[in-house]
Amino acid sequence: MAQSNHTIIVGGGIIGLCCAYYLHKNKQAVTVIDRTEITDNCSFGNMGYFSPSHFMPLARPGIITEGLLHLFNSKSPFYIKPRLNKELLQWAWHFKRNARSKRALQNAVHLNDILQLSRSLINEVRKDIGDDFKMEEKGCFMLCRTSSGLQHEEKLMSMAEQFGLQVEKLSRQKVQKMEEHVETNVIGAIWFKDDCHIHPGMFMHSLKKYLSENGVQFILNEEVSAFEKNENKVTAVITQNQKLETGHVIIAAGSWLAQVAKLLHTHILLQPGKGYSHTYEEVEKNILYPAILVEGRCAITPWQHRLRIGGTMEFSGMNHEILMRRMQGIYQNIKMYYPGLQITMPEQENVWCGLRPVSPDGLPYIGKMPGFDNVVIAGGHAMLGISQCTGTGLLVSQIIQNKPTEMNIHPFRVNRF
Template identity: 40%
Template sequence: MGKQKVIIIGAGITGLFSAYYLLQEGFEVTLIDKGNLTDNCSSGNAGMIVPSHFIPLAAPGMISKGIKWMFNSRSPFYVKPSLNPELLRWGIQFWKHANAKHLAVSAEPLRDFHLLSKNLYNNLTSEGTIEFGLKHKGILMLYKNAEVGEEEIHVAKQAKDLGLDVDILDAAQVQELEPYVTLDVAGAVHYKCDAHLYPNQLVQNLITYLKERGVGILTDSAITSIEIKNNHINAVHTAQQKHEADLFVLTGGAWLPGLAKRAGLDIPLMPGKGYSFMHQPGDDQIVHPALLLEAKVAVTPMNGQVRFGGTMEIAPVNNKINMKRVEGIWNAIPQYYRNYKVAMPQPDQIWYGFRPCSPDGLPYLGYTKKIENLIVAGGHGMMGVSLAPATGKMVAQLAARQQTLMDISLFSPDRFA
């Protein structure tokens, strides 16, 4: 009997890590993607590994903030008003979950998920098989006003209760950590448990690694239909050909709901459009990755440059660059890094991608009851890079019918069915 064949639909960061760990378990793996692998969402990602992000997107206070932000075209979070039934359903579920009870249930599993990924990233670095610029400098949550500071210090205390390594810093202590720039902040929380990497290098080196070890990667191959008989997928079809396998893994990023529908599944998810751009610093080096809290802007030093990114625009997939939203990111920079000169990027210097956002802010991971040979792995929102290795590792464990490294029942792909 030969190796079991697995087809992964979607070659984003989750699909690539699923292939990596499935290969280690001895499966024959093929990745099928509708794109050409140059435009996947993780390439413009902030590259942060974030155990600090134990609070899901659907969190207490997000509804009132979201309503306020909807009237500001430069705001960090925006839901485009629409009668789209998928958006309305997503919004109702988001509203149902944006409460303290949901946070209490989600915090520990999310923390464990991120810490598992961080350990796997550390293992990859120590093995030396794939290089991706991993740095353990933590992440600074920079704040300017007392109210936001109070909220963040409250979260930091929750983080400490969860066993995470966190420091609460005043303005002078933060400035000591950033000697090459002049900060204009009231203080910060330093999540020393966090880390960062260079996602472009990670994606490219993973692709190279997989190709060299015989993983088939089929690009420009959108799935046109899924052949199902007796709760079992026999094959998937692209415009070019039919592909058969023993087991299928559905990743698909922001395109997951459409792919799921082809398999007769209902997996609610909306694209959260975000933007980023790169800056080449001179002597004004930024040492630590940071989140500019009031502006919800991510700042990551990587590969000798700095990546600025942000905004979360919940709307159907569209390829327009909203320059006002990019301006919102750009305007925030000198408010925190005084005298830090960054040119407003031109449209051709701006990257954008669609984060796959589930309505409760939790990923989807596991087998589905309807189809016995299908594993779903997606819906990671802004945390795709941070959660990808742990997701891929547990996809491989599920495929091999092993016990997963953590309880994933909260992440069931059937939870809204």
């Protein structure tokens, strides 16, 4: 007999774990199933930003031209591998529609709402589970090397102010003064002061440990391959080893979301967007602030003596193949913005890659699966899964408990395409 207050979560990335956290806080019984050990999914090697500053979705004006410009550049930060694939063509059509100015601005409002909700919640989570994940609240720089880059960021700055964010324009000298240990080479920056950063791998370990110690069950190295249903309810989740009866299901399978939803005959538009990173474990003279390199379209995050560099958005299908030319592109950009940084080009075996689950409009999918009363979808957070994890977890737990949601989730509905 399925317990009505028992929830099974398919996928133990940051989204699945945050859903588990808020359900557990509301005294719900939870089981997380993952086909891996949960030691290295997309939620581990990312840059760790909680970024209210990133309210402009990926699908925005200018992005298509940028993609076309970079089509034949193997070091480029944005790339769509051209191929005849029905899913990709459908996704690209909706992506193009949503990249129009009016639509992107509408989507930015909704993205801002969930980003700000999540940002406020992470402080509570830190207080609750303890800060073993190096959270620092010093904001994030948008570093610019060109006047057009800086002008573009200034436009975003005034939008950010309308959203109530604290932002400051920094001169070249001010940036250098704040980055006192490392020579920089920029013409200025915009400093988004509300952003914070964490160490994502440590956050994943802390959350998983906290949940395990507090009664959340984990079933690892088992893949969910089918569901049993009765009319408009899923009654059991099936893996290669067992059948588990359940009251509710949350599908939080990251880039595999569409595949898992297909098991319930639901079509979700999603593409994996590959990104790369490398972590230097000991940098003697390190930078102090995380930063986005605006024209270089890559990012850098310090945690005391540790340093991570990363970036690229490569739509080349479901694979973890590492193209070193892209990592080289990231490394060269970092050296251009920070000529004083004493780092070397990483070896291939030390380069990490992860697949971001990218929806066509840059908004997540959060809501009930159409046709099912007890299945909730939580995914498609693209390049902002960390930044939206706490908000998503809270909203999903409210949906499961039939409570009013903290914010309007209609823009995130599953059947919007």
